[in-house]
Amino acid sequence: MAEAASLFSLSAAAVVEDVLREHGCRLSDRDLASRRTGEAAARRNEAAGWLRRTVGAVAGRDLPEEPSEEEFRLGLRNGQILCSALNRVHPGAVQKVVTADSVDGAALSAFQYFENVRNFLVAAQEIGLPCFEASDLEQGGKNARVVNCVLALKSYGDWKQCGGTGLWKYGGNLKPSASGKSLVRKNSEPFRRCQSMNEGEAPYEDAGFNGDAHLDCGDMSRSRPLKMLVSAVLSDKRPDEVPQLLESMLGKLVDEFENRLKSQNELVKAALKNGTDSTKCFSKSKVLVEATPNFSERKMDTSEIYSKHKQTKKEASGKVALKQHSILQQQSKHLEDLKANLQTTRAGMEFIQMKYSEDLNILGRHLFSLAHAASGYHKVLEENRKLYNQVQDLKGSIRVYCRIRPFLPGQVSSSTVGCIDDGNITIITPKSGKDGRKSFSFNKVFGPSSTQDEVFLDTQPLIRSVLDGYNVCIFAYGQTGSGKTFTMSGPKNMTEQTQGVNYRALGDLFNLAEKRKGTFVYDIAVQMIEIYNEQVRDLLISDGLNKRLEIRNNSQNGINVPDASLVRVASTMDVMELMNIGHRNRTVGATALNDRSSRSHSCLTVHVQGKDLTSGNIIRGCMHLVDLAGSERVDKSEVTGERLKEAQHINKSLSALGDVIASLAQKNAHVPYRNSKLTQLLQDSLGGQAKTLMFVHISPESDAVGETISTLKFAERVSTVELGAARLNKESGEVKELKEQVFSTQNSITNERFRIGAKHYSPL
Numbered sequence: 001m002a003e004a005a006s007l008f009s010l011s012a013a014a015v016v017e018d019v020l021r022e023h024g025c026r027l028s029d030r031d032l033a034s035r036r037t038g039e040a041a042a043r044r045n046e047a048a049g050w051l052r053r054t055v056g057a058v059a060g061r062d063l064p065e066e067p068s069e070e071e072f073r074l075g076l077r078n079g080q081i082l083c084s085a086l087n088r089v090h091p092g093a094v095q096k097v098v099t100a101d102s103v104d105g106a107a108l109s110a111f112q113y114f115e116n117v118r119n120f121l122v123a124a125q126e127i128g129l130p131c132f133e134a135s136d137l138e139q140g141g142k143n144a145r146v147v148n149c150v151l152a153l154k155s156y157g158d159w160k161q162c163g164g165t166g167l168w169k170y171g172g173n174l175k176p177s178a179s180g181k182s183l184v185r186k187n188s189e190p191f192r193r194c195q196s197m198n199e200g201e202a203p204y205e206d207a208g209f210n211g212d213a214h215l216d217c218g219d220m221s222r223s224r225p226l227k228m229l230v231s232a233v234l235s236d237k238r239p240d241e242v243p244q245l246l247e248s249m250l251g252k253l254v255d256e257f258e259n260r261l262k263s264q265n266e267l268v269k270a271a272l273k274n275g276t277d278s279t280k281c282f283s284k285s286k287v288l289v290e291a292t293p294n295f296s297e298r299k300m301d302t303s304e305i306y307s308k309h310k311q312t313k314k315e316a317s318g319k320v321a322l323k324q325h326s327i328l329q330q331q332s333k334h335l336e337d338l339k340a341n342l343q344t345t346r347a348g349m350e351f352i353q354m355k356y357s358e359d360l361n362i363l364g365r366h367l368f369s370l371a372h373a374a375s376g377y378h379k380v381l382e383e384n385r386k387l388y389n390q391v392q393d394l395k396g397s398i399r400v401y402c403r404i405r406p407f408l409p410g411q412v413s414s415s416t417v418g419c420i421d422d423g424n425i426t427i428i429t430p431k432s433g434k435d436g437r438k439s440f441s442f443n444k445v446f447g448p449s450s451t452q453d454e455v456f457l458d459t460q461p462l463i464r465s466v467l468d469g470y471n472v473c474i475f476a477y478g479q480t481g482s483g484k485t486f487t488m489s490g491p492k493n494m495t496e497q498t499q500g501v502n503y504r505a506l507g508d509l510f511n512l513a514e515k516r517k518g519t520f521v522y523d524i525a526v527q528m529i530e531i532y533n534e535q536v537r538d539l540l541i542s543d544g545l546n547k548r549l550e551i552r553n554n555s556q557n558g559i560n561v562p563d564a565s566l567v568r569v570a571s572t573m574d575v576m577e578l579m580n581i582g583h584r585n586r587t588v589g590a591t592a593l594n595d596r597s598s599r600s601h602s603c604l605t606v607h608v609q610g611k612d613l614t615s616g617n618i619i620r621g622c623m624h625l626v627d628l629a630g631s632e633r634v635d636k637s638e639v640t641g642e643r644l645k646e647a648q649h650i651n652k653s654l655s656a657l658g659d660v661i662a663s664l665a666q667k668n669a670h671v672p673y674r675n676s677k678l679t680q681l682l683q684d685s686l687g688g689q690a691k692t693l694m695f696v697h698i699s700p701e702s703d704a705v706g707e708t709i710s711t712l713k714f715a716e717r718v719s720t721v722e723l724g725a726a727r728l729n730k731e732s733g734e735v736k737e738l739k740e741q742v743f744s745t746q747n748s749i750t751n752e753r754f755r756i757g758a759k760h761y762s763p764l
């Protein structure tokens with residue numbers, strides 16, 4: 001490396017020195033050093049002077065007139081004076097000059113120094129000035145190279161001032177300038193060296209150069225160093241020795257020059273060949289700078305830092321770009337996915353819409369058919385209701401049942417009841433020493449052991465008729481103590497099993513109404529009325545004012561006694577409470593036949609109003625539950641006065657009832673409703689499509705046989721059993737047909753129910 005570097009030392013003085021050294025003609029070191037120092041100071045002063053004149057003060061300071069090496073270095077260190085001087089000489093050579101607030105550049109970073117100095121060096125190189133290294137402006141740098149460069153700039157400025165014509169004496173290379181003018185460099189040695197150095201091929205130190213060698217070449221025009229060298233060598237020589245010595249020296253010099261030029265040419269060729277890439281990469285000088293003078297002494301390769309910085313920046317920006325690209329790609333992919341999803345969803349929605357529309361159409365058709373079926377169902381239901389009630393009619397619109405009370409505890413007597421056979425009863429009648437027998441026929445005869453449940457069984461179907469809008473009358477007829485109240489209400493200490501017809505009928509009524517609530521809404525209210533001595537009284541009064549009430553048979557709502565209390569009820573319990581009130585209010589008096597005897601008719605009327613939810617039609621029905629007064633004969637009750645009058649009213653009203661029922665049974669044109677308050681009250685429920693059910697009670701005691709016969713005769717008179725039986729026989733074919741119709745209707749209903757799935761349309 002040292003050898004190679006030495007090949008670049010083409011300075012004439014250096015070569016002469018080498019030759020002299022080889023020939024033992026060494027100069028005195030001391031003389032040489034002092035001579036060089038003086039020379040360097042003179043040149044530095046010249047450079048500083050020129051800079052002071054050209055640039056003046058920069059950032060408030062200027063260079064001293066005769067600066068020391070250190071002062072010169074510090075003054076130029078931030079590159080501002082150099083750039084300014086260059087721009088004065090060659091305007092626009094340095095485009096951007098980084099300025100600092102302080103002259104010593106403390107506020108500028110090392111990098112900014114470098115930027116100014118680098119810009120200066122690049123511009124100087126463009127012009128063809130001898131360059132220096134940026135590190136020459138740092139402590140320990142080569143001051144002389146800087147001085148050399150400044151003086152070259154001065155020379156260039158002088159040349160330009162002279163018009164810039166002809167050859168610039170300092171340079172030899174033709175190089176296009178920024179202004180377009182061509183510069184001619186006379187001697188390319190300094191430039192080439194500078195370039196070589198810039199390319200980092202050989203540091204000065206390694207090359208064995210010192211600043212003075214440069215001084216020689218830097219001021220070759222005057223050749224002062226060479227002259228001085230020659231004078232110094234020849235000064236102590238005799239005149240006769242000079243020619244020989246000179247001849248030898250010159251020969252040696254020529255050889256040396258030729259050798260070095262040859263080697264240099266080879267090296268330059270090799271360098272040009274190998275260094276193309278390096279040239280490209282290192283367009284800037286490789287410089288060593290101090291990071292900051294205040295921080296550390298560590299020198300850094302700023303070029304490397306710069307290059308690394310650029311590389312890192314490039315890598316970072318590359319990474320960012322790569323990342324952005326990948327994000328962009330991901331987003332594009334997501335966008336595509338979303339588009340695909342959107343299309344799938346849209347297709348799905350369209351499909352669902354289509355399905356919905358299809359389903360809606362189907363549903364519409366189903367609804368239509370359901371509506372049709374429902375209307376058909378209602379027609380069928382209506383038909384069924386009619387048929388059902390027709391069957392009830394054919395069974396007899398007036399039905400009479402006979403119930404025999406069991407012997408009461410403690411009673412010792414033979415029974416008057418001889419035989420009970422379905423609807424027939426035979427009574428044993430003591431007649432002039434031998435027993436006679438008398439038979440009676442009714443719809444059914446309940447013996448002493450019959451339960452409340454069995455007695456109610458035949459009544460139950462009529463409850464449905466009430467809810468269908470028919471009127472029903474249920475009577476309890478019989479002599480005092482025969483068990484009327486027992487049948488209608490139950491015993492005093494009532495249990496569920498001993499509940500009478502009233503409670504059971506009402507229980508069924510509410511149950512059925514509840515079952516029908518999907519198709520009908522029922523409003524149920526009760527009245528409780530007493531007929532005593534042909535006077536109508538309200539049994540549900542709470543104010544104690546038991547005023548007489550009027551009966552009106554022309555009311556639209558089926559309420560014949562509008563002034564009587566009408567209490568809405570929602571359950572059997574409600575009705576039971578009202579009945580208790582009614583029983584308390586009922587007139588009860590003692591008679592000779594019984595401790596407790598009812599001498600009035602009590603009537604519990606249940607008014608039912610139903611609304612057909614489909615058609616909106618209103619239907620009304622009512623059920624009279626009548627506990628009649630005792631039917632005993634007046635002559636036997638041994639009553640007189642008021643009691644007699646009561647008994648007469650009772651007999652009269654019972655007789656009027658018998659007449660009305662008999663007339664209805666015989667389908668007489670005239671029915672004598674107006675003969676008693678009782679028949680007037682029950683008028684709507686005794687004719688037409690109304691159904692009448694009478695429970696005739698008899699006592700089994702033999703001493704009451706007369707009353708029993710009398711009661712049974714009354715009952716037989718109102719009974720339509722014989723007539724009904726005859727009609728049933730006669731119209732048995734019709735009944736059969738009707739039954740078949742009912743059966744088929746019920747089938748139709750079942751089918752309709754199945755079709756429309758209306759569970760609440762249960763068969764009623």
Ligand SMILES: Nc1ncnc2c1ncn2[C@@H]1O[C@H](COP(=O)(O)OP(=O)(O)OP(=O)(O)O)[C@@H](O)[C@H]1O
Binds near residue numbers: 408479481597630
């Ligand atoms: N089927 C029966 N089983 C058991 N006891 C009965 C039956 N029928 C009636 N009794 C009893 O006979 C007595 C008289 O009955 P109940 O009071 O019902 O007669 P009534 O006809 O209503 O009399 P009144 O006309 O005075 O009201 C009561 O003690 C009752 O419990």
